[in-house]
Amino acid sequence: MERNTRQRSAIRAAIAQANRPLLPQEVLDAAQQEVPGLGIATVYRNLKALVEEGELQAVHLPGENPRFELVGHKHHHHFQCRQCQRVFDVHGCPGNLSRLAPKGFVVEDHDLTLYGRCTSCVPAARAARGEPAK
Amino acid sequence: MERNTRQRSAIRAAIAQANRPLLPQEVLDAAQQEVPGLGIATVYRNLKALVEEGELQAVHLPGENPRFELVGHKHHHHFQCRQCQRVFDVHGCPGNLSRLAPKGFVVEDHDLTLYGRCTSCVPAARAARGEPAK
Protein backbone atom coordinates (compact mmCIF):
# COMPACT_ATOMS: atom_id res chain seq x y z
CA MET A 1 0.00 0.00 0.00
CA GLU A 2 1.12 3.54 -0.67
CA ARG A 3 1.75 6.03 2.05
CA ASN A 4 1.11 9.69 2.40
CA THR A 5 4.44 11.05 3.51
CA ARG A 6 5.34 14.69 4.02
CA GLN A 7 7.89 14.29 1.28
CA ARG A 8 5.42 13.01 -1.27
CA SER A 9 2.92 15.74 -0.44
CA ALA A 10 5.57 18.42 -0.82
CA ILE A 11 6.63 17.01 -4.19
CA ARG A 12 3.04 16.86 -5.40
CA ALA A 13 2.38 20.38 -4.20
CA ALA A 14 5.49 21.76 -5.85
CA ILE A 15 4.43 20.43 -9.22
CA ALA A 16 0.80 21.40 -8.82
CA GLN A 17 1.75 24.98 -7.98
CA ALA A 18 4.14 25.44 -10.85
CA ASN A 19 2.32 26.18 -14.07
CA ARG A 20 4.93 24.51 -16.17
CA PRO A 21 6.91 21.27 -16.35
CA LEU A 22 9.67 21.13 -13.73
CA LEU A 23 13.05 19.46 -13.72
CA PRO A 24 13.73 17.07 -10.84
CA GLN A 25 16.12 19.65 -9.39
CA GLU A 26 13.45 22.35 -9.57
CA VAL A 27 11.02 20.04 -7.82
CA LEU A 28 13.63 19.46 -5.12
CA ASP A 29 14.25 23.17 -4.65
CA ALA A 30 10.55 23.92 -4.35
CA ALA A 31 9.72 20.98 -2.12
CA GLN A 32 12.64 21.61 0.20
CA GLN A 33 10.98 24.80 1.38
CA GLU A 34 8.41 22.60 3.00
CA VAL A 35 10.59 19.62 3.87
CA PRO A 36 14.15 20.92 4.31
CA GLY A 37 15.90 17.58 4.65
CA LEU A 38 14.43 16.22 1.42
CA GLY A 39 16.91 14.36 -0.77
CA ILE A 40 17.12 14.24 -4.54
CA ALA A 41 16.83 10.44 -4.57
CA THR A 42 13.44 10.70 -2.91
CA VAL A 43 12.36 13.17 -5.55
CA TYR A 44 13.37 10.80 -8.32
CA ARG A 45 11.69 7.84 -6.62
CA ASN A 46 8.45 9.75 -6.15
CA LEU A 47 8.42 11.23 -9.63
CA LYS A 48 8.75 7.74 -11.01
CA ALA A 49 6.02 6.40 -8.77
CA LEU A 50 3.64 9.27 -9.55
CA VAL A 51 4.16 8.78 -13.26
CA GLU A 52 3.36 5.09 -12.88
CA GLU A 53 0.23 5.96 -10.91
CA GLY A 54 -0.81 8.22 -13.77
CA GLU A 55 -0.79 11.39 -11.72
CA LEU A 56 2.22 12.93 -13.47
CA GLN A 57 3.63 12.72 -16.94
CA ALA A 58 7.18 13.16 -18.16
CA VAL A 59 7.88 15.87 -20.71
CA HIS A 60 10.83 15.08 -22.95
CA LEU A 61 12.22 17.88 -25.05
CA PRO A 62 14.96 17.28 -27.62
CA GLY A 63 18.36 17.39 -25.94
CA GLU A 64 16.89 18.21 -22.54
CA ASN A 65 16.56 16.30 -19.31
CA PRO A 66 13.03 15.14 -18.56
CA ARG A 67 10.62 17.48 -16.83
CA PHE A 68 7.43 16.56 -14.98
CA GLU A 69 3.94 18.02 -14.96
CA LEU A 70 0.44 17.05 -13.87
CA VAL A 71 -1.33 14.86 -16.35
CA GLY A 72 -3.35 17.20 -18.51
CA HIS A 73 -6.53 16.39 -20.33
CA LYS A 74 -5.65 17.10 -23.89
CA HIS A 75 -2.90 16.57 -26.37
CA HIS A 76 -0.61 19.57 -26.12
CA HIS A 77 2.90 20.78 -26.93
CA HIS A 78 5.64 22.83 -25.35
CA PHE A 79 7.50 26.10 -25.72
CA GLN A 80 11.01 26.62 -24.45
CA CYS A 81 12.39 30.09 -23.84
CA ARG A 82 15.88 30.44 -25.25
CA GLN A 83 16.77 32.97 -22.61
CA CYS A 84 15.52 31.55 -19.32
CA GLN A 85 15.32 27.93 -20.53
CA ARG A 86 11.94 27.47 -18.88
CA VAL A 87 9.31 25.35 -20.57
CA PHE A 88 5.64 26.26 -20.95
CA ASP A 89 2.59 24.39 -22.18
CA VAL A 90 1.17 25.28 -25.57
CA HIS A 91 -2.50 24.44 -25.97
CA GLY A 92 -2.61 24.43 -29.70
CA CYS A 93 -1.69 21.94 -32.34
CA PRO A 94 -0.90 22.25 -36.04
CA GLY A 95 -3.33 19.41 -36.68
CA ASN A 96 -3.00 16.45 -38.97
CA LEU A 97 0.60 16.04 -40.04
CA SER A 98 0.28 12.81 -41.99
CA ARG A 99 0.90 14.68 -45.20
CA LEU A 100 4.49 15.41 -44.11
CA ALA A 101 5.57 11.80 -43.87
CA PRO A 102 6.99 9.90 -46.84
CA LYS A 103 4.57 7.78 -48.81
CA GLY A 104 3.82 4.46 -47.13
CA PHE A 105 4.58 5.76 -43.65
CA VAL A 106 1.80 5.77 -41.09
CA VAL A 107 1.81 8.71 -38.69
CA GLU A 108 0.28 7.91 -35.33
CA ASP A 109 1.46 10.78 -33.18
CA HIS A 110 3.85 13.70 -33.00
CA ASP A 111 5.85 15.89 -30.65
CA LEU A 112 6.29 19.58 -31.28
CA THR A 113 8.55 22.00 -29.45
CA LEU A 114 8.53 25.74 -30.10
CA TYR A 115 11.57 27.86 -29.28
CA GLY A 116 11.77 31.59 -28.73
CA ARG A 117 11.24 34.14 -25.96
CA CYS A 118 8.68 33.92 -23.23
CA THR A 119 6.70 36.98 -22.14
CA SER A 120 9.15 37.74 -19.36
CA CYS A 121 12.15 37.58 -21.64
CA VAL A 122 10.84 39.46 -24.68
CA PRO A 123 11.25 42.90 -23.00
CA ALA A 124 14.73 41.95 -21.77
CA ALA A 125 15.81 40.99 -25.28
CA ARG A 126 14.37 44.19 -26.69
CA ALA A 127 16.18 46.27 -24.09
CA ALA A 128 19.44 44.46 -24.80
CA ARG A 129 19.18 45.63 -28.41
CA GLY A 130 18.61 49.18 -27.29
CA GLU A 131 15.01 49.24 -28.48
CA PRO A 132 12.29 50.99 -26.52
CA ALA A 133 9.70 48.87 -24.76
CA LYS A 134 6.55 48.41 -26.78
CA MET B 1 44.92 23.83 -38.53
CA GLU B 2 43.04 20.58 -38.74
CA ARG B 3 44.59 17.23 -39.43
CA ASN B 4 43.55 14.21 -41.38
CA THR B 5 44.01 11.34 -38.95
CA ARG B 6 43.06 7.73 -39.52
CA GLN B 7 40.64 8.07 -36.62
CA ARG B 8 38.83 11.03 -38.07
CA SER B 9 38.56 9.39 -41.49
CA ALA B 10 37.14 6.24 -39.98
CA ILE B 11 34.58 8.22 -38.02
CA ARG B 12 33.57 10.23 -41.08
CA ALA B 13 33.30 7.08 -43.17
CA ALA B 14 31.19 5.29 -40.57
CA ILE B 15 28.63 8.07 -40.58
CA ALA B 16 28.68 8.57 -44.33
CA GLN B 17 28.03 4.88 -44.92
CA ALA B 18 25.14 4.61 -42.50
CA ASN B 19 21.92 5.91 -43.97
CA ARG B 20 20.60 7.04 -40.65
CA PRO B 21 21.70 9.08 -37.64
CA LEU B 22 24.10 7.11 -35.43
CA LEU B 23 24.69 7.13 -31.71
CA PRO B 24 28.29 7.81 -30.59
CA GLN B 25 28.59 4.18 -29.53
CA GLU B 26 27.42 3.01 -32.96
CA VAL B 27 29.98 5.27 -34.58
CA LEU B 28 32.65 3.76 -32.34
CA ASP B 29 31.62 0.20 -33.19
CA ALA B 30 31.65 0.92 -36.91
CA ALA B 31 34.88 2.92 -36.92
CA GLN B 32 36.73 0.39 -34.79
CA GLN B 33 36.58 -2.08 -37.64
CA GLU B 34 38.98 0.20 -39.44
CA VAL B 35 40.92 1.55 -36.45
CA PRO B 36 40.78 -1.10 -33.72
CA GLY B 37 42.39 0.93 -30.94
CA LEU B 38 39.94 3.82 -31.34
CA GLY B 39 38.63 5.21 -28.08
CA ILE B 40 35.20 6.58 -27.30
CA ALA B 41 36.66 9.90 -26.18
CA THR B 42 38.13 10.42 -29.63
CA VAL B 43 34.73 9.71 -31.15
CA TYR B 44 33.10 12.33 -28.96
CA ARG B 45 35.83 14.86 -29.67
CA ASN B 46 35.57 14.34 -33.41
CA LEU B 47 31.81 14.37 -33.48
CA LYS B 48 31.91 17.69 -31.68
CA ALA B 49 34.56 19.06 -34.03
CA LEU B 50 32.74 17.88 -37.14
CA VAL B 51 29.53 19.47 -35.94
CA GLU B 52 31.36 22.74 -35.36
CA GLU B 53 32.87 22.54 -38.82
CA GLY B 54 29.38 22.12 -40.20
CA GLU B 55 29.99 18.70 -41.66
CA LEU B 56 27.75 16.84 -39.23
CA GLN B 57 24.64 17.75 -37.33
CA ALA B 58 23.27 16.40 -34.11
CA VAL B 59 19.80 14.87 -34.15
CA HIS B 60 18.04 15.18 -30.81
CA LEU B 61 14.86 13.19 -30.36
CA PRO B 62 12.80 13.56 -27.20
CA GLY B 63 14.10 11.26 -24.48
CA GLU B 64 16.88 9.90 -26.70
CA ASN B 65 20.62 10.36 -26.64
CA PRO B 66 21.93 12.49 -29.48
CA ARG B 67 22.63 10.88 -32.84
CA PHE B 68 24.79 12.27 -35.62
CA GLU B 69 24.28 12.46 -39.36
CA LEU B 70 25.75 14.26 -42.35
CA VAL B 71 24.47 17.76 -42.61
CA GLY B 72 21.47 18.14 -44.91
CA HIS B 73 20.61 21.26 -46.82
CA LYS B 74 17.30 22.40 -45.49
CA HIS B 75 15.31 22.74 -42.34
CA HIS B 76 13.76 19.34 -41.83
CA HIS B 77 12.22 17.12 -39.20
CA HIS B 78 12.31 13.47 -38.20
CA PHE B 79 10.10 10.45 -38.11
CA GLN B 80 10.75 7.63 -35.67
CA CYS B 81 9.27 4.21 -36.30
CA ARG B 82 7.73 2.82 -33.15
CA GLN B 83 8.50 -0.69 -34.24
CA CYS B 84 12.08 -0.64 -35.50
CA GLN B 85 13.11 2.58 -33.70
CA ARG B 86 14.84 3.84 -36.82
CA VAL B 87 14.77 7.53 -37.57
CA PHE B 88 14.07 9.02 -41.00
CA ASP B 89 14.23 12.52 -42.37
CA VAL B 90 10.98 14.30 -43.14
CA HIS B 91 11.34 17.02 -45.74
CA GLY B 92 8.17 18.84 -45.01
CA CYS B 93 7.22 21.41 -42.44
CA PRO B 94 3.89 22.57 -41.02
CA GLY B 95 5.02 26.15 -41.59
CA ASN B 96 4.56 29.19 -39.39
CA LEU B 97 3.57 28.09 -35.92
CA SER B 98 3.61 31.45 -34.15
CA ARG B 99 -0.15 31.35 -33.75
CA LEU B 100 0.17 28.39 -31.35
CA ALA B 101 2.19 30.22 -28.72
CA PRO B 102 0.59 32.14 -25.85
CA LYS B 103 0.14 35.87 -26.33
CA GLY B 104 3.35 37.80 -25.72
CA PHE B 105 5.59 34.87 -26.63
CA VAL B 106 7.88 35.17 -29.63
CA VAL B 107 8.38 31.99 -31.66
CA GLU B 108 11.74 31.77 -33.43
CA ASP B 109 12.01 28.12 -34.34
CA HIS B 110 10.57 24.67 -33.77
CA ASP B 111 11.33 20.95 -33.66
CA LEU B 112 8.89 18.33 -34.83
CA THR B 113 9.07 14.57 -34.43
CA LEU B 114 6.56 12.25 -36.03
CA TYR B 115 5.94 8.79 -34.63
CA GLY B 116 4.34 5.84 -36.33
CA ARG B 117 5.26 3.00 -38.64
CA CYS B 118 7.77 3.18 -41.44
CA THR B 119 7.08 1.53 -44.78
CA SER B 120 8.88 -1.63 -43.76
CA CYS B 121 6.95 -1.97 -40.54
CA VAL B 122 3.43 -1.17 -41.72
CA PRO B 123 2.92 -4.62 -43.31
CA ALA B 124 4.38 -6.30 -40.23
CA ALA B 125 1.94 -4.49 -37.96
CA ARG B 126 -0.96 -5.38 -40.23
CA ALA B 127 0.06 -9.03 -40.23
CA ALA B 128 0.37 -9.03 -36.46
CA ARG B 129 -3.30 -8.02 -36.27
CA GLY B 130 -4.25 -10.83 -38.59
CA GLU B 131 -5.23 -8.51 -41.42
CA PRO B 132 -4.44 -9.33 -45.00
CA ALA B 133 -1.77 -7.31 -46.74
CA LYS B 134 -3.19 -4.45 -48.74
Next chain:
DNA sequence: GTAGCTGCAAATTCTTTGCAGTTGT
Protein backbone atom coordinates in the same frame (compact mmCIF):
# COMPACT_ATOMS: atom_id res chain seq x y z
C1' DG C 1 4.63 -4.21 14.39
C1' DT C 2 6.00 -3.95 9.86
C1' DA C 3 6.15 -2.93 5.04
C1' DG C 4 7.01 1.03 2.72
C1' DC C 5 9.64 5.29 2.72
C1' DT C 6 13.67 8.23 3.51
C1' DG C 7 18.46 10.12 3.44
C1' DC C 8 22.97 9.16 2.38
C1' DA C 9 26.49 7.42 -0.30
C1' DA C 10 28.03 4.46 -3.74
C1' DA C 11 27.06 2.73 -8.39
C1' DT C 12 25.57 3.56 -13.39
C1' DT C 13 25.43 5.71 -17.74
C1' DC C 14 26.69 9.10 -20.92
C1' DT C 15 29.87 12.68 -21.93
C1' DT C 16 33.89 15.69 -21.07
C1' DT C 17 38.55 16.70 -19.66
C1' DG C 18 43.58 16.38 -18.02
C1' DC C 19 47.75 14.53 -19.33
C1' DA C 20 51.62 12.45 -21.37
C1' DG C 21 52.87 10.36 -25.41
C1' DT C 22 52.05 10.20 -30.80
C1' DT C 23 51.58 11.96 -35.44
C1' DG C 24 50.37 14.87 -39.50
C1' DT C 25 52.20 18.65 -42.01
Next chain:
DNA sequence: ACAACTGCAAAGAATTTGCAGCTAC
Protein backbone atom coordinates in the same frame (compact mmCIF):
# COMPACT_ATOMS: atom_id res chain seq x y z
C1' DA D 1 59.80 20.89 -34.96
C1' DC D 2 55.50 21.47 -32.86
C1' DA D 3 50.75 22.09 -32.52
C1' DA D 4 46.98 19.12 -33.07
C1' DC D 5 45.47 14.55 -32.02
C1' DT D 6 45.04 10.21 -29.46
C1' DG D 7 44.21 6.73 -25.70
C1' DC D 8 43.52 6.17 -21.07
C1' DA D 9 41.76 7.19 -16.88
C1' DA D 10 39.72 10.38 -13.93
C1' DA D 11 36.14 13.89 -13.56
C1' DG D 12 31.35 15.48 -14.25
C1' DA D 13 26.36 15.49 -14.54
C1' DA D 14 22.01 13.10 -14.25
C1' DT D 15 19.76 9.22 -12.47
C1' DT D 16 19.43 4.77 -9.91
C1' DT D 17 20.25 1.63 -6.20
C1' DG D 18 21.83 -0.61 -1.63
C1' DC D 19 21.23 -0.17 2.98
C1' DA D 20 20.16 0.89 7.71
C1' DG D 21 17.21 3.66 10.19
C1' DC D 22 12.42 6.01 10.35
C1' DT D 23 7.31 6.31 10.06
C1' DA D 24 2.55 6.01 8.45
C1' DC D 25 -1.03 3.01 9.11
